[in-house]
Amino acid sequence: MLLNRLKEKWAARKANSKTIDPVKRAKVLRIVQKFIPILSILLFIVGIAWLLILPYDGYNKQTYISENALLPGQANLDYGFNDIRTAEDYRDKLVDIQDKDSETRAKFIHQEFRRTGFVSSIQHFEVKGREPKQGVNAFAINRAPRSDGKEALVLSASWKSRTGEYNTNGIASLLSLAKLFKRNVYWAKDVILLVTDEGTLGTQAWLDAYHGTTDEFDSVVMPRSGAVQGVVNLDFPGTQDYETMGIFFEGVNGQLPNLDLINTIVAVATRTHPPIRTTLHNTVKNPFEHHAYGNYLGSLNHLLQSMKYLVLGHPSSDSGLYLRYTIDAVTIHGIVGSEHLGQLFGFNRIGRLVESTFRSLNNLLEHFHQSFFFYLLPQPSRYVSISQYMPPVILFACALIFQSLALYYLGTKPVEPEKTDVTTAYSLGKRHISFAFTVLTITHVAGIAIFNLMQPSFGWKYLSQFTETEAITMQYSTSSVIALSTVILCVLWINKRPSVEHDGTILKSLCLAASALVIATVSLLNFTLGIATAILIVVPYSFIRPSSNAVWKLVQSAVLLALSPIGLLYVFSFATGLPQVEIISTLMLDYQISSS
Numbered sequence: 001m002l003l004n005r006l007k008e009k010w011a012a013r014k015a016n017s018k019t020i021d022p023v024k025r026a027k028v029l030r031i032v033q034k035f036i037p038i039l040s041i042l043l044f045i046v047g048i049a050w051l052l053i054l055p056y057d058g059y060n061k062q063t064y065i066s067e068n069a070l071l072p073g074q075a076n077l078d079y080g081f082n083d084i085r086t087a088e089d090y091r092d093k094l095v096d097i098q099d100k101d102s103e104t105r106a107k108f109i110h111q112e113f114r115r116t117g118f119v120s121s122i123q124h125f126e127v128k129g130r131e132p133k134q135g136v137n138a139f140a141i142n143r144a145p146r147s148d149g150k151e152a153l154v155l156s157a158s159w160k161s162r163t164g165e166y167n168t169n170g171i172a173s174l175l176s177l178a179k180l181f182k183r184n185v186y187w188a189k190d191v192i193l194l195v196t197d198e199g200t201l202g203t204q205a206w207l208d209a210y211h212g213t214t215d216e217f218d219s220v221v222m223p224r225s226g227a228v229q230g231v232v233n234l235d236f237p238g239t240q241d242y243e244t245m246g247i248f249f250e251g252v253n254g255q256l257p258n259l260d261l262i263n264t265i266v267a268v269a270t271r272t273h274p275p276i277r278t279t280l281h282n283t284v285k286n287p288f289e290h291h292a293y294g295n296y297l298g299s300l301n302h303l304l305q306s307m308k309y310l311v312l313g314h315p316s317s318d319s320g321l322y323l324r325y326t327i328d329a330v331t332i333h334g335i336v337g338s339e340h341l342g343q344l345f346g347f348n349r350i351g352r353l354v355e356s357t358f359r360s361l362n363n364l365l366e367h368f369h370q371s372f373f374f375y376l377l378p379q380p381s382r383y384v385s386i387s388q389y390m391p392p393v394i395l396f397a398c399a400l401i402f403q404s405l406a407l408y409y410l411g412t413k414p415v416e417p418e419k420t421d422v423t424t425a426y427s428l429g430k431r432h433i434s435f436a437f438t439v440l441t442i443t444h445v446a447g448i449a450i451f452n453l454m455q456p457s458f459g460w461k462y463l464s465q466f467t468e469t470e471a472i473t474m475q476y477s478t479s480s481v482i483a484l485s486t487v488i489l490c491v492l493w494i495n496k497r498p499s500v501e502h503d504g505t506i507l508k509s510l511c512l513a514a515s516a517l518v519i520a521t522v523s524l525l526n527f528t529l530g531i532a533t534a535i536l537i538v539v540p541y542s543f544i545r546p547s548s549n550a551v552w553k554l555v556q557s558a559v560l561l562a563l564s565p566i567g568l569l570y571v572f573s574f575a576t577g578l579p580q581v582e583i584i585s586t587l588m589l590d591y592q593i594s595s596s
Contacts (some may be wrong), residue, residue: 021142022228023445026446036403036406037403038404039399040386040538040542041397041399041539041542042224043395044395044534044538044539046392046395047393047399050392051389051531052350052382054303054389055300055378056299057295059384059388060382061383061385062381063266063382065263065371066260067260067364067371070364071363072264072268072271073219073267073271073272074360074361075356075359077359078180078496079352079357080183083179083180083347083351084176084348084437086313087169087172087176088172088173088347090112090171090175090176091169091172093108094166094171095168095239097129098168102134102136103136105124105136105138105159105197106136106137106138108199112175112178113125113193116140116179116182118141118178118193119140119141120138120140120223121139121223122136122137122138123139123205123222125205125206125209127198127201127205128460129460130459130460130464130468133201135202136197137194137205138195139195139223140178140525141191141192141224141225142182142187142190142192142193144187144188144189144190144191146185146187147187149190149225150226151188151189151190151226151228152190152192152227152228153190153191153192153228153229153231153232153358154192154322154327154329155178155191155193155194156174156193156195156234156318157171157195157232158199158202158203158235159171159195159196159197159237160198160199160335161237162235162237165237166238167236167237168237168238169237169346169347170234170235170236170334171195171234171345172347173236174193174195177355181193186362187362189229189362189364190226191358196318200318200593200594203322204321204593207324207325211357227367228325229328229361230333230364231319231327232329232330232354232357232358233318233329233331234331234350234354235248235317235318235331235333235334236334237334241337242275242334242344243335243337243338243340244277244278244279244340245276245277245278245279245332245333245335245345245353246280246282246318246333246335247279247280247281247330247331247332247333248280248333249262249316249320249330249377250316251321251322251323252314252315252320252321252323252594253525253526254310254311254525254529255324255331256323256374256375257323257367257373258371258372258373259372259373259375259383260368261329261368262330262380263371264360265278265332266278266380266381268353268360272352272353276353279302279380280302280305280306280379281302281316283302283305286298286301286430292310298379299378300378302378303378306528307376307532308530310527311528311529313590314590315594316331319331321593321594323435324594326367335427347440372385372497390523390527393520393527396519396534396535396538397516397517397534398516399542400512400513400515400516400538400541401512401513401516403512403542404513408505412476432506433510435503439507439509443486443490446483449482450483453475454476454479456589456591458475459471459475465582469581472584472585473581476581483564483565504546511539511541515533515537518533536563537563540559540563544560569584
């Protein structure tokens with residue numbers, strides 16, 4: 001009954017409604033068609049402005065400890081004068097042996113661990129490749145007397161610092177802390193002490209062997225503990241004191257540790273007496289300190305430094321590799337300076353900082369989970385949450401989606417009034433989608449071929465008779481030929497067999513939609529990479545369109561070539577001054593280490 005009455009009422013309203021004027025409708029659609037690109041540019045500008053506002057203190061927040069059990073800086077510390085003397089003795093011994101071979105150095109660390117009373121072992125590893133790289137790690141486990149060994153913490157240090165010097169003070173601090181950890185019985189988690197060789201290669205080799213993800217280390221009897229809850233990596237190069245402590249936290253492909261781990265280290269450094277100056281990465285001095293907006297520009301500088309590591313997908317330190325195994329890890333780095341001599345710190349404050357941090361991590365009742373895993377840091381004590389930095393990505397994606405929909409439903413030709421009395425919601429004209437999908441399929445197949453051709457293993461198997469530089473040059477040159485040939489053949493095919501189905505408008509519409517999908521999806525995993533992609537393509541893609549002008553065609557082709565992987569490699573090589581072969585070699589090594 002009620003349904004029939006509603007139907008009658010709807011029919012009467014429809015009968016009384018005014019018919020849509022086709023001329024006015026066509027005029028409105030022409031306006032939409034004309035101003036959609038302008039709207040896209042406005043969305044792009046708003047997105048950029050949003051990003052630039054984030055470093056301002058009014059639009060980010062003060063960090064805080066979410067996990068109440070951590071209680072940073074609340075424990076009584078035991079690291080004292082005798083431990084400082086121990087670290088100094090170790091420093092003198094390390095200076096004598098650090099220039100020797102990896103085996104000698106690892107045996108020294110192994111023997112010191114054994115003397116302290118740890119379960120210790122040496123791990124020989126080899127990284128496969130054209131020229132296999134070998135190294136030796138030394139590690140030990142302090143078994144917690146009050147637990148079942150199902151959870152562990154890691155204190156690590158590499159023989160080489162990120163500065164290229166020997167990590168003398170870092171390893172000396174680790175060895176002195178090992179003795180401190182051994183003589184105390186309050187540990188609820190095992191503590192793994194790790195000294196790695198060959199930087200990230202040694203770290204990845206130990207992680208693979210510890211988690212049993214490879215069978216390359218069958219000859220090594222791996223002492224094991226439980227699931228690793230947190231990692232602090234020490235990087236204190238040389239034998240001098242330090243002015244500032246830098247924090248490196250970026251992992252592989254944009255992964256980040258739980259913010260509570262960083263907050264704990266910063267809180268402990270702040271509460272140490274006297275406090276330790278902290279910074280992000282190795283930026284000691286604000287280059288805009290005397291500027292009217294110095295605080296804002298300094299925060300922006302920190303943010304851009306962090307985004308640089310995230311967009312490249314390269315870990316900023318050895319600790320970044322742990323994040324692939326869902327292990328929260330941070331590197332603390334000693335920065336040498338001479339401007340604040342009254343704030344210099346050495347073994348005493350390094351040891352007390354690490355001890356206090358591990359005492360806090362020892363309180364954890366479960367894995368880090370309460371704080372943020374997605375954030376940006378404009379300052380060590382301020383953060384930007386995902387809810388604040390994701391809207392620009394949505395704006396960039398919408399800028400492309402709106403254009404894609406306008407091209408698909410309205411095209412590029414002026415919309416004319418419909419001659420029929422029946423007004424349709426949208427055009428019923430046939431859209432030649434098969435052409436666009438054919439071109440996209442061809443280009444994706446070529447991309448898969450290039451991806452497999454650029455694999456490090458391809459050069460080892462099929463180009464072993466050439467040197468590494470020659471093999472990389474051949475792989476890159478062949479990939480460039482495949483990419484350019486694919487584009488040229490598609491253009492020749494379209495020009496040689498002209499057809500009404502060769503609709504470039506639909507092809508551009510699908511490309512814009514695919515680009516928006518990539519930006520939105522990638523930004524969930526690596527926000528900075530999504531932002532960088534959007535900044536590069538939104539504006540050029542908005543203005544590139546079919547043209548009969550030869551000069552404009554040439555300009556558009558040059559822009560698209562510059563935005564391609566080949567073009568970006570040339571631009572990056574020119575900006576950094578690095579040879580292209582060296583850049584590709586680094587990318588291949590990163591892929592082999594962190595993506596295998």
